[in-house]
Amino acid sequence: MTVTVFVPGDSGARAVGADDVTDAIAAQASARGSDVAIVRNGSRGMYWLEPLVEVETPEGRVAYGPVTVADVAGLLDAGLLGGEPHPLGHGLVSRIDWLERQQRVTFARVGVVDPASPESFEAHGGMAGLRAALAMSPLDVVAAVTDSGLRGRGGAGFPTGIKWRTVADARSSVKFVCCNADEGDSGTFADRMLMEGDPFTLIEGMTIAAYAVGSSEGYVYIRSEYPDAVASMRRAIAAARERGWLGSDILGSGLSFDLDVRVGAGAYICGEETAMLDSLEGKRGMVRPKPPLPALAGLFGRPTVINNVLSLATVPMVLSQGSQAYQALGVGRSRGTQVFQLAGNVARGGIVETAFGLTLAELVDDFGGGTRSGRPVRAVQVGGPLGAYLPADALAVHLDYEELAAHGAMLGHGGVVVFDDSVDMGQQARFAMEFCAEESCGKCTPCRVGAVRGVEVIDRILVGPPEERAGQVALLEDLCELMTDGSLCAMGGLTPNPVRSVLRHFPQDLGIEPALEPVRAGDAR
């Protein structure tokens, strides 16, 4: 009997040896006369256990990890192919506490299905969302997405259904659906994992968007740092065309929609939606002033839906399970689930998808298990390079849009990067300015020049004469204000976020006295 063994083909798993483990299992199993079929699945997002090998048994899939090539012989001796116990064993994957405590909606199939196989996707509920959508009118689909409360997961948190409505109402013979897969925020990797682990779901979500707004062409703009995601999407698009899931008369409905992948070229600003449009048009990725809204005049001047990978990949679940089911999850105006990406100096990093309402402490301590180094947590950066650093005594904050905003922080794309007490926050503030100087598109002065000045001023604070420090700090605060108020886009506009958070919470790292009023637990303001 053939035993199915899963070894992730996710680029994270590959970066720690999953290909070699695959080869070793194939070679050694065959040398023992065992018949195995190896599936390269996506990752479950438990990166501290990668490469995580799973074996299909009558009871379910049994997990082992982290597996190295040197472990393979011993694992086979112990009865890996029968799901037998071993020191690296974790029992049934579905029973692993870290996963059991999550609510995987957007990531329901990642790590489960074979991303190369449309059959595997369909067998796990794929295409149910599109089928449901095609049975409704396009405007009812827009309404369902609006009712679900789904907000854009790319960073700005704009309600997805409202954006779609604008495009649906626009009159044009040509409209586009563009997926923003630039995922430039350091500390984030969920878009990559989804495209590598469950690419058909993204295609399905984009097709639903196309139906809802009346578009027949779309693009997925993927950053060049993700070659595996590019290959995975291209392979899935080709397979989808073959099955009639893309092209003309999709599922016999009369709907026509096709997709193309475009690859970025190493520019963070191309994640900003209008810069992405310029890049998709083959030009320099320069930010466009708004108005016009891309929803009305976007790609090649046509009405365009632009959504993040996670937003689009959530849509099929909203349609197949109903907007009420999604809307029932979450808190306040943060509905549904959030895919957190736990990274940096953390013992158990990876994907944590739960309904909104989790606190930062639950995420970092309970899921993350504290720091990887074993030292105390000192700072957590939430929301990517433009996000604030929160101090260890502010971890009680709930990770939803509104509460984070009240703490001067933002959710962004859901990246959470943990630092221990060896971090030099002065350097982190400097890096925020350095990154902005490096990645600014150059269109407006507050950002282009301000960030360069910011680096200089922070350098003077850090190494200049102490008696000049107070003056330089005042200068830095002015500069932050200028960038916030005078920048055309959020690159220059939000770079002050991490800098100000260091001034507020870690002033001693800039050689200045802590503020007089102490920071109360749970109040990072």
Add this chain to the structure above:
Amino acid sequence: MPTEWSIEAGARVIADHAGVRGPLLPVLHALQHEFGYVDAAAIPLVAKRLNVSRADVHGVLTFYSDLRTAPSGARSIAVCRGEACQAVGGHALADHAQERLGVRFGETTADGSTTLDQVFCLGLCALSPAVTVDGRARGRVDEATFDALVAADATVSPSADRGVGA
């Protein structure tokens, strides 16, 4: 291995990709893919074929940090400088990499063997610090594993084209 640049080969690559919508960036990508960099002599060819100005071509070429105007070393190494990597020794690894290879980021070693670059996030932030060697990602890299990667003959990477996308 990249093809040796020539006007004829360049013109062929340009023609192959000129038909796509918004062709300038895809054409430059294709040239770099084929020849390892975009030769200065390609600029007027691209401009003519796509009916844009040389300044437009130059503008795109210099905007994107991936696009090179000179050949890189035989091997390319990129070190992640993003925050998640910084949190687990990324600053030290960045310094170490430059010291070990005797070049700064963006430079090629004197013997032409290795180009060292910095990159801001590889999406391996739960496996940090991360680097790539000839486009192949590596996670949990410390100074010792970095040295081992440098010492290894990176032209022999049997499983370079595998995984989900293969």
